[in-house]
Amino acid sequence: MKKVSVTAPGKLMLMGEHAVVYGYPCIVTAVNQCLKVTISENKDERIEIVAPQVKDTRFVEASIKYFEEKLDIKVTGICVTTDSTFSGIFGFGSSSAVTVAMLKALSVYFERDVSNDELFLLAYKVVLAVQGVGSGFDVAAAVYGGTFVYDKDQGRIRDLTDASKGMQLVVGYSGVKANTVKIVQEVAKQKEVEHEKITQIFSEIKQLVDAGEKCICASDWQALGALFSKNQYLLVQLSVSTQKLDAMVATATHAGAYGAKLSGAGGGDCMIALTGAEHVLTVAKAIEKVGGEIVQAKTNCPGVRVETTDDQKELFIIVDKDDKILEYRSRYDCHHDKSLMHRSVSLLVFHTDGRVLLQKRSMTKDTHPGYWTTAVGGHVTKGETYDQAIVRETREELGIGVIPVKHSVFSYAYPIETEMECMYTAVYDGPFHPSAEEIERVEFFTKKQLEDALKHGHMQLTELALYELRKVKFL
Ligand code: MEV
Numbered sequence: 001m002k003k004v005s006v007t008a009p010g011k012l013m014l015m016g017e018h019a020v021v022y023g024y025p026c027i028v029t030a031v032n033q034c035l036k037v038t039i040s041e042n043k044d045e046r047i048e049i050v051a052p053q054v055k056d057t058r059f060v061e062a063s064i065k066y067f068e069e070k071l072d073i074k075v076t077g078i079c080v081t082t083d084s085t086f087s088g089i090f091g092f093g094s095s096s097a098v099t100v101a102m103l104k105a106l107s108v109y110f111e112r113d114v115s116n117d118e119l120f121l122l123a124y125k126v127v128l129a130v131q132g133v134g135s136g137f138d139v140a141a142a143v144y145g146g147t148f149v150y151d152k153d154q155g156r157i158r159d160l161t162d163a164s165k166g167m168q169l170v171v172g173y174s175g176v177k178a179n180t181v182k183i184v185q186e187v188a189k190q191k192e193v194e195h196e197k198i199t200q201i202f203s204e205i206k207q208l209v210d211a212g213e214k215c216i217c218a219s220d221w222q223a224l225g226a227l228f229s230k231n232q233y234l235l236v237q238l239s240v241s242t243q244k245l246d247a248m249v250a251t252a253t254h255a256g257a258y259g260a261k262l263s264g265a266g267g268g269d270c271m272i273a274l275t276g277a278e279h280v281l282t283v284a285k286a287i288e289k290v291g292g293e294i295v296q297a298k299t300n301c302p303g304v305r306v307e308t309t310d311d312q313k314e315l316f317i318i319v320d321k322d323d324k325i326l327e328y329r330s331r332y333d334c335h336h337d338k339s340l341m342h343r344s345v346s347l348l349v350f351h352t353d354g355r356v357l358l359q360k361r362s363m364t365k366d367t368h369p370g371y372w373t374t375a376v377g378g379h380v381t382k383g384e385t386y387d388q389a390i391v392r393e394t395r396e397e398l399g400i401g402v403i404p405v406k407h408s409v410f411s412y413a414y415p416i417e418t419e420m421e422c423m424y425t426a427v428y429d430g431p432f433h434p435s436a437e438e439i440e441r442v443e444f445f446t447k448k449q450l451e452d453a454l455k456h457g458h459m460q461l462t463e464l465a466l467y468e469l470r471k472v473k474f475l
Helices: 056-071 094-109 116-131 137-144 178-191 195-217 221-237 243-254 279-287 386-398 447-455 463-471
Strands: 003-015 026-041 048-050 077-085 147-151 157-159 169-173 259-263 269-273 294-296 315-319 326-332 342-350 355-359 372-374 376-377 406-415 418-427 439-445
Touching: 003 094, 003 137, 003 221, 003 259, 003 269, 026 137, 026 195, 026 463, 048 259, 056 094, 056 116, 056 259, 056 315, 077 094, 094 137, 116 157, 116 178, 116 315, 137 147, 137 157, 147 195, 157 315, 169 243, 169 279, 169 463, 178 195, 221 243, 221 269, 243 259, 243 269, 243 279, 259 376, 259 439, 269 279, 279 294, 372 376, 372 463, 376 386, 386 406, 386 418, 406 463, 439 447
Parallel strands: 048 077, 342 418
Antiparallel strands: 003 026, 026 077, 026 147, 147 157, 169 269, 169 294, 259 269, 315 326, 315 342, 342 355, 342 376, 355 372, 355 439, 406 418
């Protein structure tokens, strides 16, 4: 059964809330409180939505509508489920996270190429259509992840992910769920009445944001903390803080934090305290003492991603150019470092009538999701020989027990990884029992069918499959 799961992170506003709605920059970080959307095939043409964690299903529904319009496609026969590691009440941005995850899941499920920048623009449109207001910073956090400077009109303008690595935050929930839309509208009204005063506050906030970016780049957390406190003072002037938030901010600073402020719209939700590692516990305890709830949230987390079914810790065999074993490294390392040449196997299966069998990789594979490739392909794991690996992979992927014939061993460099490939061939007419987790489907192709599909762009074939099919002179 076709199934795609996508996870998108929540966010915390570090500096610049409210001003960002009016075109000033802000600094935002993605947190490890995530929302997951799974799309699977429904038994009939209906769209079924099971979304217990999101406030309402309008964001999921609007995502479908905008996706259909943008990509000129009719979405039918899917079941959408959501799952979340955070409660919607903290103000971590569950609506934007669900929108981003939903749109990404749709693009993967229906095999449409949507870049992160396109995803951001589309998701922001959906969020604006549903809730009417918002700068889109939360949408950007869900798409790109990390920490960055954001501008409503230009999107993510400067990435601060690397620079933010040493930043230590304590996050406290005030116990009150804020209504962001209402507060943003109240600030808008205030701006109409006291235009000069509010504009002045916004431009001071901008100066703090600019200075904050410099502090992050210099890892000057103490100075950044002081800017947090100044930002809080301006938010109090804007009348968006509450007594409870004020108390949490004050106690955090007394307990040794470099500085603290509310995070987000205000009126409730969360506050953040910037601390040195030695004060984390004292600050957390102080916040609890005035009635705050500590929320475990890691900052600077990755953006939207398709969940993979591959075990990233599995150990692969690293070899030199003569195929001599050097060491063992994880699947993750091998797929993120091209210098780690690792042993792999592949199998070309031919029908007795000469057609070649290809498999369409599942969308949850960590490399080449949705591509067509050789009938079997896999890695040799620690302790295995090439021959053992191909027999295991063939059984796991196609559910058959053929005896493959070794063809050749050669090194092959992909854009993201380098393999020492042992290629095998076999003649087998079926039946096959493909692994539902790894393979979407398998199909025999004549030379002509394959050439036509490639010529008209009807299939994406992995470079390795193309190389091997040429090697055996099928193409
Ligand atoms: C809310 O989390 C932050 C605001 O600046 C609104 C927004 O940017 O969409 C108040």
